[in-house]
Amino acid sequence: MNGSENHTQKIAIFGVGLIGGSLALCFRGKPGITVVGYAHEPALQERYMQSGVLDEVTLSIEEAAMDADYIFLSVPVGMLNYYLEHLSKLPLKKGCVITDVGSTKASITSAAKSLDFQDAYFIGGHPMAGSERSGVEAASALLFENAYYVLTPLEGVPEHVYNALKELLAHTKAQVIRVDPKHHDDIVGAISHLPHIIAVALVNQVSGYNEAEPLYQLLAAGGFRDITRIASSDPLVWRDILLSNREVLLRLFKDWNMQIQRFTDMIEHQNGEAIEEAFRSAGAFRNQLPERRKGVITSLFDIYIDVPDTPGIIGRIATELGTAAINLSNMQIIESREDVPGILRLSFRQEEDMERAAQLLISQNYTVRS
Ligand SMILES: NC(=O)C1=CN([C@@H]2O[C@H](COP(=O)(O)OP(=O)(O)OC[C@H]3O[C@@H](n4cnc5c(N)ncnc54)[C@H](O)[C@@H]3O)[C@@H](O)[C@H]2O)C=CC1
Numbered sequence: 001m002n003g004s005e006n007h008t009q010k011i012a013i014f015g016v017g018l019i020g021g022s023l024a025l026c027f028r029g030k031p032g033i034t035v036v037g038y039a040h041e042p043a044l045q046e047r048y049m050q051s052g053v054l055d056e057v058t059l060s061i062e063e064a065a066m067d068a069d070y071i072f073l074s075v076p077v078g079m080l081n082y083y084l085e086h087l088s089k090l091p092l093k094k095g096c097v098i099t100d101v102g103s104t105k106a107s108i109t110s111a112a113k114s115l116d117f118q119d120a121y122f123i124g125g126h127p128m129a130g131s132e133r134s135g136v137e138a139a140s141a142l143l144f145e146n147a148y149y150v151l152t153p154l155e156g157v158p159e160h161v162y163n164a165l166k167e168l169l170a171h172t173k174a175q176v177i178r179v180d181p182k183h184h185d186d187i188v189g190a191i192s193h194l195p196h197i198i199a200v201a202l203v204n205q206v207s208g209y210n211e212a213e214p215l216y217q218l219l220a221a222g223g224f225r226d227i228t229r230i231a232s233s234d235p236l237v238w239r240d241i242l243l244s245n246r247e248v249l250l251r252l253f254k255d256w257n258m259q260i261q262r263f264t265d266m267i268e269h270q271n272g273e274a275i276e277e278a279f280r281s282a283g284a285f286r287n288q289l290p291e292r293r294k295g296v297i298t299s300l301f302d303i304y305i306d307v308p309d310t311p312g313i314i315g316r317i318a319t320e321l322g323t324a325a326i327n328l329s330n331m332q333i334i335e336s337r338e339d340v341p342g343i344l345r346l347s348f349r350q351e352e353d354m355e356r357a358a359q360l361l362i363s364q365n366y367t368v369r370s
């Protein structure tokens, strides 16, 4: 029975990459849970097993699905229908819940509506956390912590089945939220898919200029890196997402073109006041966004310090923090120029570690900014 603590539960994961692997890590080792991965290619079997996120791995869809209480489809969006259809023809365990993690929800939900799962149920899902990285090696048990996890249950899914999935997802430490599939795609199109497109288009524009003048790449610093991180996302995963949210995106492009046209007009007519107002209103909205939700990418508490361009300085700072038992999660030089101090970003998982590090470094006369 799903959701019962007294029974052993089998969780099957199809597509053990960033998201599937992170889910596996959240579930694996929890009392009574066995996590089995499905690998569609022999080479993946070894890779999945070596990653240490699974209890078992199989090359057989049937074997993975057999007796599973939950099946997570965490393959690229373009492959979801194939697996859903295949599963609908298998004798699944009574009460089995099939769910997915795809970044669009309307298409998979409408496919699921047209299939007969007999004694199984389909509940669409989308964890609103991730990164530009991909593959099981990038998986982390902390990925979903405090993020939202959207569920889009089909009509007719009993409440206790929905609640059992929600209970299982508590292992991810995400906050489950129920959203209509089409509404989900409208919103996520604007806040995730469009930004990915803009980032890629911008990088490609600059990369074109850089072919004739390599100074573009050399001078590209803070702002460019910040808003283009997601341009490094997996091409195949994103091809599928964008094609699956086609209509929403085509609509969003119209509004986007209007925004660009507005800037064209303001600059052409030297309308400084309107430019100021555009920045003012954007800033006001952005500043009210909720604090970055914790997760492996976003949980970091960052401080920035100016570092003189002295050999070994980074190693020295890391050692000093280590000696003071301050847990540093990451350090990255985000600007380094000849003859001027570079900027080093120090990231911490705990706010307390960040505060202690700031105090220590200030006491050693470093310039520390948050
Ligand atoms: N990348 C992100 O930040 C997020 C992605 N998603 C969704 O999660 C799903 C997976 O994305 P990621 O984990 O990022 O990608 P990934 O590339 O890290 O993982 C995909 C996995 O699926 C496997 N795979 C590919 N084709 C397959 C096939 N035909 N049959 C079986 N397995 C196959 C790959 O070997 C890989 O292990 C996508 O549907 C994506 O839209 C959802 C939230 C965040």
Ligand SMILES: O=C(O)C(=O)Cc1ccc(O)cc1
Residues within 6 Å of the ligand: 102, 103, 127, 128, 129, 130, 131, 132, 192, 230
């Ligand atoms: O890296 C980022 O900031 C992301 O935007 C991650 C992401 C990618 C795809 C999703 O469907 C949800 C989240």
